[in-house]
Amino acid sequence: MCQAFWELYAPEIEAEKRASEERGECRTLISQIIKKIQRGKDILSIADAVEEPVEMIRPIYESVLAAPDADVGQIYEKVYLKG
DSSP states (O other): HHHHHHHHHHHHHHHHHHHHHHHHHHHHOOOOHHHHHHOOOOOHHHHHTOOOOOHHHHHHHHHHHHHHTTHHHHHHHHSSOOO
16 A cells, blocks of 8 residues: 555655755745845845846845845745745
8 A cells, every 4th residue: 555655646746845845945045135135235246146147036136125024935925926
């Protein structure tokens, strides 16, 4: 029974695990960008520091500037869930 369960649900479990890891990476990136904005860094220096293209971090950067009191979860929802 246990083996059959794993064979049946392993792909779904692995997909959820990958999705969870991606959410964690996105939240870490948002947190880094928030801290750098609070330190007065511009988008070019932030992109360089986090080693990501400006185009990728621009939505996060602009969301943080538009809502400076928002937390990581709120920025994540706005940028990635289009909330």
